[in-house]
Amino acid sequence: MHARLPHFARRAVRAALPALLALAAPLAAGQQVTVITSFPKELTEAYKKAFEAKNPGAKVEILNKGTPAGVAYVRETPAGSRPDVFWASAPDAFEVLAKDGLLQKYDPGVVVPAKIGNYPINDPQGFYRGQALAGYGIMWNTRYTKANRLPDPQEWGDLAKPVYFGHVAMSSPSRSGTTHLTIETILQGEGWEKGWSQILQIAGNCAAITERSFGVPDGVSNGQYGIGLVIDFFGLAAKNSGFPIEFVYPSVTAIVPANIGLVNGAKNADMGRRFIQFALSEDGQLLLLDPKISRLPVLPQTYEKAPKGYPNPYAGTIKAKVNFDSGLSDERYYLVSALFDHTVTFRHKELVAATQAINGAAAQLAAKPNPRGRELLAAARAAAYTPVVEESKTKDKGFVAVFRQTKRDADATKRMTALEEHWGSAAKKNYARAVELANEAARLAK
């Protein structure tokens, strides 16, 4: 004896029924392509519209996921129901997918250049191809920098300077494939120790470590932060959308492809292939030049149609010093992410406090030089900006492998969390020590 529906509800249900059935009916399987990507709405919307226009009856389904989440999703979905196309600007993620057998070979019949500089654009085995190119750089809000009298930055190292304290923003490599690449680029360009030192100093100048890579350009765009470490199209798109933004490629940068690949066990591989073909066609490449998107096409001939001043990696307008080793990056992917999280992201407050103390002491010592003070200051810097994992450990395969577990085993979890916890507390101690030392140094300079 259950309650009957009141009249108005019954009528509403009757009216909505046909629409519901339409929803429930699986879309004609032959016409849907599912693309899993971390790209923003402007890009996916543009491609979706263009592809559907070119292929009447086709439907593009976008699964919007951050790269690590996307990889996890593909891995966890049973074969046969997986999305068709994986499209992201993180080649290391593609490495991971390929290694785990989650991609299938496909040749779209378009000639995509093999390398950019020294970096391979496509997978030599054919599991994925480059679809666009991107560099990493620094974007800043000109109104903000003018109001706070900050000089325009040029290199990563600039961002470690005291003048930028509290004005910078970056994301974390575990959240953002692009940030991970940026960090790896710095590490490969400057070496493990020096690279980490620089990263820690920059992080110490950060007002925030954001949750997604979008948080950085978004914050810089609306003036919340002054300067951000971003992938180039964020900076360029913001600038081209009318925001008071400038963007620069530092010399320690790499041009890295955004890749597109066909998923193994995809639901609709045929449509997947068609989509990849489109993305690599001239029309597909031209879409990247839209000011709201501002990405670098992978096909050199597209640049002939680009507006004047548009960065052209093939023409050498971007000085990229680093030869990115994606194998190395892939190996230590999780290690680097975890290390960053536990010594930077989750200890950010302490790191900032250390940086503040160090900057303060440095300023004092500049006014009143003191040799003992200088020593202490150097020690403080060493305490704060030395990574808690030495380079030698990173060469130990076994050690690095601990972080590649898929976290099912309670024991493995325990080991990993124990390590992470150790790093976290070590970092905390270091930063506190740095504050102590710096304050001592400052006292001497009085």
Add this chain to the structure above:
Amino acid sequence: MSTAARVEARDVALAFGKTEVLRDISIVVEPGEFFTLLGPSGCGKSTLLRLIAGFNRAQRGAILIDGRDVTAVPPWKRELGMVFQSYALWPHLTVAQNVAFGLEERRLPRDEIRRKTRDALGLVGLGELSERRPHQLSGGQQQRVALARTLAIEPRVLLLDEPLSNLDAKLRVHMRHELGQLQRRLGITTIFVTHDQEEALTTSDRVAVMHQGVIQQVGTPMDLFDRPANRFVAEFVGTINVVSGTLQKSIGASVLFVSPQASSFSLPRTEEMPGHGAVTLAFRPHSLTLAETAGGGTRVWLDAVIEAREFLGEFVRYRVRVGGAELIADQMHFGGAPVYAPGKRVQVGLDPAQIKIFPEEAEATVAPARAAAGSA
């Protein structure tokens, strides 16, 4: 007990928005007196009481306690004790905590508080219930706790806002006895508000009858009953028969009363009688005599027919029709007394000495002077 205070309201007028609730009120309550404000609902009695307590502000006039003008003094500083119609016992406090409240506000030492609380509860006979909560008590017990709560602070004046109206009939009678006894024992000036005239008459030293914001009469219960100042008081206090008519020419020592309702008859002229003109005659049911034939003496005899009869034990209440009017006549009942059946023609005898004559007047224009004069 602290000394009882004298309470005075002087020329008070109060309106809520456009509605005048109290008009030109002046009363004096003597120390130790049990003074009742009596009237139908809406007459302003509760408003007056609350005014004295300090929960209202009058537009005009003053409230004086022991000669001191307290009009501007907030309620928590007036040192009066008030018992509310709903008792207003706090449900989150025990009986003892409720009673101790006022003492705690006065920052008395703890053992003194405990002693006075015990004494107050003892006064009302609720000593064993001190740890109960209000919702665990009966209506009568709650009322006594409310009383104890006020008595604990030994106020100079006790204000009671219809405290018995939520009790059932028997309890009400019992409680008003107790209340009266308690008041006499403690000697606190008490101002009691009620709409029940029986309550007022049985317990009070003096009563002020109010109607539409005006005091109609102030006097002892017997005063009000025997010598009502106007038609309203006459009708409100006790049962009374009312006949309208005109007083016409005097013939020697008598004056003719002509009424379209009842028949006309002569009344002996007295000094207090108003002059010729429209009047209302009022006379109590027990002042009428019923008989088979007209008797003699000073009574005025009129033809009547018995319409209905109620047996009330001590007396029989007859409704008789005289001309166009229906009158109530109460006849004392005792064994062997004549009893008349409905439909019987009888003679009803009025006692002129017991007839009150009021000139036709607008209800609420009783001169303040009359109210303040009290029973004097």
Add this chain to the structure above:
Amino acid sequence: MSSRASAPQIAVALLIAAFLAAFLVVPVLTVVYVAVTNPDGSLTLAHFAAFFELSLMRESFWNSLYVAGLTVLFSTVVALPLAYLTVRFQFRGAILIQTLGVLPLVMPAFVGAAAMQLLFGRSGTVNLLLQDWFGINIPLMQGLNGVIFVETLHYFPFILLNVSVALANIDTAMEEAAQNLGASGFRLFRRIVFPLARPGYVAGASLVFIKVFDDLGTPLVLNVTNMLAPQAYLRVTSIGIEDPIGYVICFILVGFSIAAMAGAAGFLRGREFATLQRGGAGAPRRTLTRWQAAIAYGWIGLVLLLVLSPHLGLLLLSFSKVWSYTLIPESFTLANYATVFTDSTRMIWNTLVYCGLAALLDVVLGTAIAYLVLRTKVPGRQILDHLATVALAMPGVVLGIGYLRTFRGVDLPFTDTPLVASWVVFVLAYSVRRLPYALRSCTAALQQVHVSLEEAAQNLGASQGRTIHRIVVPMMAGGIAAGFVTSFVTAAVEISETILLTSRESLAPMSYGIYLYMQSIAGRGPGAALGVIAVIVVAVGTYFSHRFVAARAAHQERRG
């Protein structure tokens, strides 16, 4: 009401129990189970140990408690004076306060957060002005502060409404009796007024605590990740559905929420204040002195300004082209709305469908449960009532993760679409968590229908089913409609479960769309435009919900 439960009644009860079991109990228990077991099935506390070893987790735990607690505190500070003002004083601004009680609830917290960022953030309007005039910068939106600020402004109406009702129910004679005995001012409030209003306060405050403790959307939009709910989401999405720490977090979220609910219920049970006495009839409200009135209006003005700020900010943002480091947007456009209407019609449609169906399901279930509890003797019917009510304490994050885990590999019948990748899962998830609202409305509505009205119908020959159809449900119509609208409206702006359950854009409802649009580098304008539409939907819905309730009350008065 018969003395035995009939078979159809029992059948319905079982059906409802099955539904609740499948879509509420099992997913939550699954989550709880994973948190305390090893992959091989043996019980273990190792995951909890691992959780507490991670300083990030301890920090997140503390932060969640801290944020929830401070939000309750600040909400109290904002709401209590307002409640006392409306109820106890002759106050012309009363209508303003009533608006204050509704306005914040119309804007979902995570939508308002983006606008608040632009107004109160580091380089927001307010701080730019302060920097210019006084050289100071108030970190209102910094880290946890931002979450507390936004949540307080959104949730204080819960306390305002509950306390207002509680205060209004206090017989003014209670206060006057205390005044008569010498109490005044703050002492009066502390000793008499607040204790009597405390049940209402506790009900409101515990609800605020639970909701803030479990909130996922607001911290995410504000980029605050060191709180429990965001951590659970992040771990599940980046590390995978297997991460046990994520489940431990869910366990804690559920545990605390239930504890708060149970605590509040226990507290209220011993204090049957509301039933004792109704508001005093005769006593008029006190008037304010000039001085008091000035303070009162000042406070209301300030709160009103703060409450309006996310609305204003959102509106400005929706019309803005570029808003960067300026007091207000420097260029305006209608293009955002155009974008939204062309690109998001699907999402708006999805919201209508999901939330409409969920609300429908809710009122059907709500009416059925209310009837079973109030009118039948089916054994165990109270359990249904409790189950449905406890859904209020279920965090969206937990239910989302629970669904993903429990129904992994389960396909929609007759199709090969996984349940968790279909539209059906939205309807289920929304309806389960909105059921408490619908149930409350339906119960209240049914309580107003005196059983003698049903008995009269049965006396004249109608069976129980016919009676329900012809008499009971029509008489409950106002309450059912109000329950429908409340369910719909709260589901329309739900973000916690939505973020977890949205696998593809074509299935995304409006709330997800707003979240997605807010991630656009070309400006948050379209996100704000969609947000404005969401707010309008909620506002219209709330208005109609009140109309239904008011119409029913007026109808009752006319008849009774």
